[in-house]
Amino acid sequence: MPSSPAHPALHTSTPPRIPPLPxxxxxxxxxxxxxxxxADGPGRENLFGTLAHHPALAHAWLSLARVLTHEGxxxxxxxxxxxxxxxHRLGAAYVYERHRTPAAQAGLTADEIEATATDPHTHPWAPEELVLLQACDLLAANAPVPDGVWDRLARELRPEQLVELLVLAGQTATMCTALNVLRTPSDTTSSDSAARQRRHLTVRLDRERCCSAGQCVGAAPEVFEQSETDGRVTLLVPEPDQRYAADVRLAADLCPSGAITLVDTP
Ligand code: SF4
Structure with a gap:
């Protein structure tokens, strides 16, 4: 399973691989x-300028984006x-920064916007929004969506909304990947995504319960390492940086044997 950086990567000093057209x-x-x-918000000139290299694709892409934005x-x-x-999960600073304004227009408070870039369990999200964020983490990590997560989503969302969720997450991920790889610079200069809620996270691993499935290593390779000797996992960082909190939380959620427990304190 590919891992994902838990914070937007800023490409402020590296030239774009394909410069956006003026x-x-x-x-x-x-x-x-x-x-x-x-009305859909500022900060899209470099996105449009990148898509302008391929007008037919730009038309198709923006048609889908328009449906998701206005007819969703x-x-x-x-x-x-x-x-x-x-x-956030894909480290896409461009998309994250560009969506601050639409998010505020959609009713998210400044605290809620910041909380989308932190461990979801450190913010008092409504249960249905917490599971939505967890689903986003799984999809961004290309991880299986467990029945428990899906069932909770399906209790809140109608079938067309579930389909739309998957398409929206996929379209967003595709754009994040393209802009990341192309090193497309943000149109906005805001970098206050570095302002993070700071909490102290301690990871506990019960090696005796580990069944060597390796899900944790895929989700948080900076924190877990699989032993070449016995296949079980070793804890590399018992108190990981907050940047890795969401990865670690995902690892604990995915662990099939309950070998990982987290202690989360302010
Ligand atoms: S996910 Fe759990 S069972 Fe699998 S390797 Fe990690 S600790 Fe072991």
């Missing part, structure tokens, strides 16, 4: 689209939670 070189339809969608069934608040959490 608006003067965009197809007219793309310029019109950006002008007509100012999830609701604005859930949509922005999914986008922010997915962007």
């Amino acid at each position: 608006p003067s070189e965009w197809p007219p339809a793309l310029r019109l689209l950006l002008a007509d969608s100012q 069934t999830l609701g604005h608040r859930r949509r922005e939670l999914v986008v922010l959490r997915t962007a």
